[in-house]
Amino acid sequence: MPPTAFTIDIDRQQHVPIYQQICERFRTAIAAGHLRPGDRVPALRSLATQLNTARGTVELAYTILVDEGYLQMRGAAGTFVSPSLPASMTRSLRARSASDANGRQSTKGPATPQAPGEALGARPAPRQLAIAAAMSGEPRPLQPGLPALDAFPVKLWNRLVSNRARSGELAMLAYPDPAGYRPLREHIATYLGLSRGVTCLPEQVFVTGGYRATLELVLRSLARPNDSVWYEDPGYLLARGFLAETGVQLVAVPVDAEGIDVERGIQLEPQARFALVTPSHQSPLGHTLSLARRMALLDWAEQASSWIIEDDYDSEFRYLGRPLPALKSLDRHDHVIYCGTFSKVMIPGLRLAYTVVPERAVERVGRVTHSMNAGSPTLLQAALADFIEQGHFARHLKRMRALYAERRVLIVRALEQAFGERLVVELPPGGIQFAAQFVEGPDDGPIDDVAVAARAREAGLAVLPLSIWYANARTRRTPRGLVMGFANIASAAEASRLARTLRACLGG
Missing domain, CATH: 3.90.1150.10 (Aspartate Aminotransferase, domain 1)
Incomplete structure (x- = not known):
C-alpha cells in the first residue's frame, strides 16, 4: 500500500520547533480529512528528505503522534493513521480548524452556578485522617508522591529566596494577591503552552496553596449542593476524602487499562456536574487515558454541559517517549479545568499549586478567590517565578x-x-x-x-x-x-x- 499523497510545509523562521510543526501539520490534515484512519503516511527517511531535515526530527514527531494516538507504527509495513481514531476526534479537530479560521468563537456553556453550601465543614473519615498523616510530616522511605528531596537544589533555592527577602519590595511584605503573584501566573501560562499544549492567558491561572485548596476553590466557585461527581475507581484517596466532605454525590466510575470507563460513567450518572480524572498518569494504577476515551469524555462534557477537572499531578515525569499533551489541549469547548502542582516537580513544602479555568469562569472564580481571602506567600511565589525565568526549572x-x-x-x-x-x-x-x-x-x-x-x-x-x-x-x-x-x-x-x-x- 503506497503512502497517501501528502505534502508538509514547515516555516524555519518560526520559533516553533520543526518537530512540533510536523505534529501540527498531521493533526490539521486529519482534521481536514486529507488523512483518514488507516491511511499510510510517508516513511521517516522519505519525509526527512522532503523537508530537508534530520531523520531524528521526523522520528520524534512520529513518536509524539503515536503516543497521542494519531499514528500507529507497524514495523516493516510502515506507519499509518490509527484505524481506531474515533470519529469524534476528526469532528473536534475540524471544529477547531473552523474556529481558528474564523477567529475566536464564543461557546455556550452552562450558566455560572452558585457556590455549594456549608457542607465544606464536614468531618473527614478516620481512614482519610490516617492516610493524610502517612503522607505528611517527616518523610519516610517509599512514601508515595514525594519527589527526590536529596536532589533538590537547596542552595540555589535559598539564594533566590534570600535575594527576594533582601530586595525591600513592599509586595513581599504585604498581603498576597489571592489570585497569585502576577509574574508567576505569566510564567505558568507560558510553561503550560510550551510543555503541556495548554493555551491560556495569565488571567485564567489561579495560584493556590495545594491541590486540596484548588478543589475547594473550584467547588466553591462552580458546584451546587448535591451535584454529582464522577470519580475514578480506584482514585486519589485524599481528593475522594475531600469531595466526600463537601456534600457532593460521588459516583465511582471504574478504571481499566485505557483509563476511566466513560461509557460506564454515562450509565451510572449521565448528568454528573463534574468528572475528576487523572488522564496522564492515573492515580494509583498509572494508566494513560486513551485518545478514544479522552474524546468520549470531552463529548460527554459538552453534551451534558459538565466540567472535567483534570489533575495533571506528575505528568512531567514520563520515561517512555515525551510527556503526553494534557487533556486540556484537546478541549475546544472550554469544559476542562486544568490542575497542576509544584509539590511533585519541586518540593511539597512550598504548598504551591495552580488551576487554569475556562475564560467564562474567570470572573466567578476570581470573586470567590477574593472572598476566601486565599493567597500563598508572595515571597515564595516570587522566588519560584525567578527559578522559572532564569531557566533553573527546566x-x-x-x-x-x-x-x-x-x-x-x-x-x-x-x-x-x-x-x-x-x-x-x-x-x-x-x-x-x-x-x-x-x-x-x-x-x-x-x-x-x-x-x-x-x-x-x-x-x-x-x-x-x-x-x-x-x-x-x-x-x-x-x-x-x-x-x-x-x-x-x-x-x-x-x-x-x-x-x-x-x-x-x-x-x-
Missing part, C-alpha cells in the same frame, strides 16, 4: 527525569528479587509512584494489604495499601497490593534493603 525537570528513570529501575528489580512471584511489579511509564499487586496463592484467601501496610509503617516505611483506593475496598475481588514511591531511593543497596524489609512485613 534544568531541574530534565535532571529529575533522568534520575527517576534510574531509581524506578532500582526499586522494581529489588522488589522482584525480594518477593519473587508473590508480587506483580510493572515498570511504570511515568510518575514518581506506582502500584504493585499481590499474587494470591491457590489455597490462600486475599492478602490483607491493609495489615501489611500497617506492619510496614511500624518498620518505618510509608507504603499505602492498594485496596483502600477502591470504592469497595474489602470485597474479595478488590485488588490487593501496595502503592509506593521511588523518587528518594539513592542506591541499589538501599533499594534492596527496603524491599527485604517490605517482604518481611508480608510474612509467609
